[in-house]
Amino acid sequence: MKKAIKFFEQNQKKILSELFDFVKIPSVSANPKRKDDVKRCANWLLDHMKSIGLKKGNIIETELHPLVYAESEQVRGKPTILIYGHYDVQPEDPIDKWTSPPFEPQIRDGKIFARGVVDDKGQLFAHLKAVEAWLKTEKFLPVNVKFIVEGEEECGGDSLEKFLHKNAKLLKCDAVVVSDSSQFAPKVPAVCYGLRGICYFEVLIHGPKQDLHSGVFGGAASNPATALVKILSSLKDDKNRINIPHIYDDVRPLSKKERAEFANLPFDIKKYKEEIGVNDVLTEQGYSVLESTWARPSIDINGLFGGYQGPGSKTIIPSSAGAKVSIRLVPNQNPDVVSDLFVKTIHERAPKGVKVSVNVLGKAKSFIVDPESLLIEKAKRALENGFGYKATLIREGGSIPIVTSFSEVLKSPVLLLGFGLPTDNAHSPNEQFDLENFYGGIKTAICLYDELKDL
Numbered sequence: 001m002k003k004a005i006k007f008f009e010q011n012q013k014k015i016l017s018e019l020f021d022f023v024k025i026p027s028v029s030a031n032p033k034r035k036d037d038v039k040r041c042a043n044w045l046l047d048h049m050k051s052i053g054l055k056k057g058n059i060i061e062t063e064l065h066p067l068v069y070a071e072s073e074q075v076r077g078k079p080t081i082l083i084y085g086h087y088d089v090q091p092e093d094p095i096d097k098w099t100s101p102p103f104e105p106q107i108r109d110g111k112i113f114a115r116g117v118v119d120d121k122g123q124l125f126a127h128l129k130a131v132e133a134w135l136k137t138e139k140f141l142p143v144n145v146k147f148i149v150e151g152e153e154e155c156g157g158d159s160l161e162k163f164l165h166k167n168a169k170l171l172k173c174d175a176v177v178v179s180d181s182s183q184f185a186p187k188v189p190a191v192c193y194g195l196r197g198i199c200y201f202e203v204l205i206h207g208p209k210q211d212l213h214s215g216v217f218g219g220a221a222s223n224p225a226t227a228l229v230k231i232l233s234s235l236k237d238d239k240n241r242i243n244i245p246h247i248y249d250d251v252r253p254l255s256k257k258e259r260a261e262f263a264n265l266p267f268d269i270k271k272y273k274e275e276i277g278v279n280d281v282l283t284e285q286g287y288s289v290l291e292s293t294w295a296r297p298s299i300d301i302n303g304l305f306g307g308y309q310g311p312g313s314k315t316i317i318p319s320s321a322g323a324k325v326s327i328r329l330v331p332n333q334n335p336d337v338v339s340d341l342f343v344k345t346i347h348e349r350a351p352k353g354v355k356v357s358v359n360v361l362g363k364a365k366s367f368i369v370d371p372e373s374l375l376i377e378k379a380k381r382a383l384e385n386g387f388g389y390k391a392t393l394i395r396e397g398g399s400i401p402i403v404t405s406f407s408e409v410l411k412s413p414v415l416l417l418g419f420g421l422p423t424d425n426a427h428s429p430n431e432q433f434d435l436e437n438f439y440g441g442i443k444t445a446i447c448l449y450d451e452l453k454d455l
Contacts, residue, residue: 001450003137008129008442015442016112016435018048019125020105022087023114029065029088030155038151041087042066045149052128053135054147062159065151069170072131072145079455080144082173082412084402085124085180086153089116090427097429111432118433119426123179123419123441124149130445142453146173153180153402156362161405168409174455175375176406177448179441181418184265184394189383189440191376192416194294194395195403197329197366199339202359203228203346204322205306212317222353225307225321231349231356232323235299239285242299242327244345247338252331252368254295262290265392275423294395298328324361328397335363364401367414375413378451383417386444419444 008015027041028034042059049057049070057070065088074080092102092115100106105114112122127147134141148171150160164171184190207224208217237243254262267290273281283292292298306321308314329338343358350356369376371393383391396416407414419441425431 001142001446004130004133004446005443007137008133008439008446011133012439015125015129019112019117019122019438020114022048022125023105023112023117023121024103026092026103027088027116027151028091028154029152029157030091035065038065038088042068042149042151045087046070049128049147052132054131054145057147060163062152062157062163064155064157064159067151067160067163068147068149070147072135072141074144075140078142078144079174079452080146080172081449081452082146082148082171082176082406082410083124083127084148084150084176084178084406085127086120086150087124088151088154089121090119090154092429094429099430102429102431107435110436111434112438113430113432115431117431118420118424119431120153120180122433122438126419126438126441127177127179127445129442130449133442133446134449142450143455145449146171150402160402164402164405164409171410173410173412175452176403176410176412176414177417178400178403178406178414179417179419179445180400181396181398181416182420182422182424183418183437184392186421186434187387187389188266189387189389189391189444190394190418191379191383191391192394192396192418193371193376194331194368195366195400195416196294196297196395196397197333197335197364197404198362198399198401199327199329199335199342199360200302200362201325201327201339201342202322202361203231203325204320204357204359205231205350206320206355206357207353208317208319211319214315214317217317221317222351223317224354225318227351227354228304228306228321228323230351231346232301232325234349235325235345240282241284242297244299244341247297247327247333247341250332250334250337251297254291258295259291261393262288262294265290265394293397295330297330297333298397300326300328302326328399329366331366331368333366335365339363364399365404367400367404367407368395369413373413375415375452375455378455379415379417379448382444382448382451385447386442387440417444417448 102115205224307318
């Protein structure tokens with residue numbers, strides 16, 4: 001292992017140059033105009049995998065964007081680790097909010113700035129460079145590795161999900177490692193043992209057959225925008241709880257130990273509010289910020305539309321209005337049950353004079369593992385060796401649907417080992433990846449493979 005670490009330390013300049021080549025490719029999966037760029041990125045990635053010594057690899061074509069698969073020379077008797085990542089990135093909009101061009105990586109104040117550098121190209125690349133360090137110095141890895149890298153994570157595609165169900169034998173492994181999340185804070189590396197799930201909806205309210213003059217018809221005709229606001233405002237109570245009957249019936253409560261561990265984390269509420277630009281927080285009554293965002297259900301309006309949106313005034317009763325709404329789920333909640341409860345509630349609360357329709361746009365289960373498992377203990381040791389600081393345990397409020405699928409289909413434990421930070425602006429302008437964390441991630445991955453050799 002020492003030779004592998006030394007190799008990495010001696011080749012940091014070259015590693016950085018290669019990462020820059022990777023993030024320069026604008027692999028925006030949601031934009032059909034970038035389809036050729038997405039494919040070019042997949043080909044670049046496969047070529048790079050082969051150049052570092054991965055023996056078997058290929059592009060797997062799908063209905064949308066390719067998957068990239070590669071593996072080390074498989075040695076009987078060694079545990080096999082499946083490493084997941086995604087090479088596609090979010091759209092760069094709004095361009096005018098970037099300090100430097102999004103696909104021209106720059107280093108400022110010890111951070112790399114570029115679209116996709118932390119989500120997820122840089123974190124994936126940390127594993128590739130760790131593999132290279134082992135292969136270039138020891139010829140073999142302490143474990144067998146397989147890589148499955150998708151190009152649809154940022155656009156909600158399901159190609160990997162379909163591939164997984166049809167190719168479980170190919171992806172068979174003793175553990176799955178996912179580096180697409182964050183540490184808790186600078187100098188506080190963390191293993192994530194839980195994610196929230198999600199249900200995503202589009203609520204549509206239909207009224208008159210066309211927009212009506214609000215002077216001529218106001219006071220008589222039902223207004224879809226008013227109906228929408230009334231319905232949506234009923235979905236939370238004055239304790240900031242979700243106001244949908246039975247939605248909390250299956251919620252797994254936090255243990256006293258978990259609450260104590262969350263409370264002991266170095267969380268600065270004042271800094272938190274400053275970073276997101278708010279003057280106060282609205283948590284569920286009786287729960288802290290971390291408890292509310294990591295381990296309690298939440299509901300949010302993600303978008304509103306309907307009526308006149310242009311400059312000046314236009315006095316109308318709109319013919320329709322709508323909203324995008326998401327509910328984050330916690331362990332033991334069933335997405336199908338929650339979805340049915342939401343749809344039923346929306347219909348029941350619709351006022352007279354309008355018609356309601358609800359489209360279910362997406363569902364994913366939450367994910368949680370035993371925080372005291374052997375796999376997590378090994379990961380914590382790898383983090384401490386890689387970063388030089390004591391590692392902790394966290395949950396995260398976001399959702400990674402494929403994680404639950406890996407666990408259920410492959411029957412293998414999943415390790416969520418992120419190297420980024422919550423403040424890295426993933427999905428936002430000026431996305432960044434701290435150089436210290438990038439290099440710490442590589443060293444952690446080198447140590448992790450050694451830790452997992454006797455899994």
